[in-house]
Amino acid sequence: MTGTTSSSTEPDDPAAPARRRIFADLTPLRVSPDYRRLWVGNTVSWMGSAMTSFAVALQVYDITRSSFSVGLVGLCSLVPLVLFGLYGGAVADSVDRRKLGLYSAGGLAALSVVLAAAALSGYHQVWLLYTVVALQSICGALNAPARSAMVPRLLPPEQLPAANALQSVTTTSGFVVGPALGGVVVGLFGFQAAYLIDAVAFSGALYAMWRLPSMLPDRGEDKRGRASxxxxxxxxxxxxxxxxxxxxxxxxxxxxxxxxxxxxxxxxxxxxxxxxxxxxxxxxxxxxxxxxxxxxxxxxxxxxxxxxxxxxxxxxxxxxxxxxxxxxxxxxxxxxxxxxxxxxxxxxxxxxxxxxxxxxxxxxxxxxxxxxxxxxxxxxxxxxxxxxxxxxxxxxxxxxxxxxxxxxxxxxxxxxxxxxxxxxxxxx
CATH class of the missing domain: 1.20.1250.20 (MFS general substrate transporter like domains)
Structure with a gap:
């Protein structure tokens, strides 16, 4: 249905091919509702995550007044992400990727709620922030391979470059907008506001995952249940x-x-x-x-x-x-x-x-x-x-x-x- 609608409207706009030669190709967003929901949800949640990452760094410095302590935030994020990156990919090749993406995104949303609850209650402890950051990295290491492996199942091969260009817009805009937004929100409303906004932002990603069909890996003749x-x-x-x-x-x-x-x-x-x-x-x-x-x-x-x-x-x-x-x-x-x-x-x-x-x-x-x-x-x-x-x-x-x-x-x-x-x- 969507493909028919898209193709029937393009001839009415002679400038459309020229725009696609210059600007990002939005065809994947038009032809696949599942991909469109996934991209929008991921974009919103990524900006929220970038905002939270910046807010955590601000809060650590607010508690400790130590740049070294702020640097440890990056280490707490890096080590689990590297260690669990390979494992998360193996899990994504063993189970329903939709469920893995849904559960891991839910975990990320829950961790943002934990940060907000701690800030609201006045519980300002650096160890809690470090722990949550490490757990967020683990959830992210499970979520990213599953989400990326879904894209080729939602789009034809010729649209993958356009989809990956759109993903680059999501990533870089998050890096640019997220910290700036985090600084404004923390300055006006406090750390808890940034964390609550992030938790709400994950609703878009959760909804997109919920609407997807089952995404079991296609094993062909290999019927083993566990990927190594x-x-x-x-x-x-x-x-x-x-x-x-x-x-x-x-x-x-x-x-x-x-x-x-x-x-x-x-x-x-x-x-x-x-x-x-x-x-x-x-x-x-x-x-x-x-x-x-x-x-x-x-x-x-x-x-x-x-x-x-x-x-x-x-x-x-x-x-x-x-x-x-x-x-x-x-x-x-x-x-x-x-x-x-x-x-x-x-x-x-x-x-x-x-x-x-x-x-x-x-x-x-x-x-x-x-x-x-x-x-x-x-x-x-x-x-x-x-x-x-x-x-x-x-x-x-x-x-x-x-x-x-x-x-x-x-x-x-x-x-x-x-x-x-x-x-x-x-x-x-």
């Missing part, structure tokens, strides 16, 4: 194209990740303060958001492997040039350009992972994806900080960007078939 993490890693070992999506992302996130140096270079390079550091950090997110909003052209690209190689190399080169700039606005421009390249890479990497992976392996591979996406930037922060302390920030940033471009070029030479990957006949 090791089976997923063995599958990955024999699939060079999928492995390359992870390798290329690690090149960008580990070798060319300047975020940890923003506070220092804001002062040393630009003579600024925390506001300048915030501007540098927001530039990459703004570029990524623009990349998602102006992503219509990506749906016509078939050589996804080549697009990933070029965009990762583009990220590295943009970071390298940023390392040579001493003009603030020129630096912001190149960081935004790097963010744009990151969105392009993410769209095609995710699409390849969804299209070239059999349904019974999608959860486990999404678990690996989470570990890479979460762990890579943290390793990159450590590497950039270490190199900058031993040498200079310029060498750390520019050298890292050039190393990223060189590394992805060497990977392309080692696995030449990756550049020839064609979305019309996806091969893992």
């Amino acid at each position: 993490v090791l089976d997923g890693l063995r599958f990955l070992a024999g699939r060079p194209n999928i492995r390359m999506t992870f390798f290329s992302d690690m090149c960008a996130m580990v070798l060319a990740q300047p975020k940890a140096l923003f506070p220092a270079i804001a002062v040393v390079w630009y003579g600024g303060d925390a506001k300048v550091a915030g501007l540098l950090g927001g530039a990459t997110a703004a570029g990524a958001l623009l990349g998602g909003l102006f992503s219509g052209w990506q749906g016509r690209i078939r050589r996804h492997g080549l697009a990933i190689l070029l965009s990762v190399a583009g990220w590295g080169l943009a970071i390298a040039v940023f390392g040579l700039t001493r003009n603030l606005w020129l630096g912001v421009f190149f960081l935004a350009l790097a963010g744009w390249m990151d969105t392009v890479s993410m769209v095609f990497r995710t699409t390849m992972l969804q299209a070239a992976t059999p349904d019974d392996m999608r959860g486990r591979l999404q678990g690996v994806f989470i570990v890479v996406v979460v762990g890579g930037p943290r390793l990159g922060d450590f590497l950039a900080g270490s190199v900058a302390d031993l040498t200079t920030p310029t060498l750390a940033i520019t050298g890292g960007g050039l190393a990223c471009a060189l590394a992805v070029g060497l990977l392309a030479l080692r696995w030449r078939g990756f550049a020839r990957y064609d979305a019309r006949s996806p091969e893992a």
Whole structure:
């Protein structure tokens, strides 16, 4: 019904194809009510989660007046997410993904209620905040692989790039809007208001999951009831194209990740303060958001492997040039350009992972994806900080960007078939 309606209205609007060539392709939202509900619910709940994450950091600092204590919030989030990322993917390949997504989203909503109740009762204890953050990460590690593995069951393969571009809009807009909204809400109404808003925001995700059909993994001839993490890693070992999506992302996130140096270079390079550091950090997110909003052209690209190689190399080169700039606005421009390249890479990497992976392996591979996406930037922060302390920030940033471009070029030479990957006949 929806497909008929969409196709019948498009000829009446001759400008529609031109808009899709420029702006994000909204076809997945039009043709699939299930996907539309899932995307809207995920967008609202993601902004609420980003708001809560910022509010927790503010509350920890309000209690302790310690930046180190605030830093521990990230550690409490990172460790469970990495440890449970692979496990969550295996669970998503063993059970009904709809139920897993529903229960884990319900857990996240309940944890926000716990935070709100504690704030309302005046129970301000850092250990409780750390515990809730860790439990939220566990629920998120179960929820994300299940939710991502659902998308290829809701849309045809040719619409996956558009769907992943829309997901990038959700993610980056949450990073941009969530903290700003959290600061305003906490400032006006207190911590409990931010946590209650987050709990209510999860109702959209819960409703979307509730309306979905059953999402049991399609096992084909394999009727085993339990999916093994090791089976997923063995599958990955024999699939060079999928492995390359992870390798290329690690090149960008580990070798060319300047975020940890923003506070220092804001002062040393630009003579600024925390506001300048915030501007540098927001530039990459703004570029990524623009990349998602102006992503219509990506749906016509078939050589996804080549697009990933070029965009990762583009990220590295943009970071390298940023390392040579001493003009603030020129630096912001190149960081935004790097963010744009990151969105392009993410769209095609995710699409390849969804299209070239059999349904019974999608959860486990999404678990690996989470570990890479979460762990890579943290390793990159450590590497950039270490190199900058031993040498200079310029060498750390520019050298890292050039190393990223060189590394992805060497990977392309080692696995030449990756550049020839064609979305019309996806091969893992």
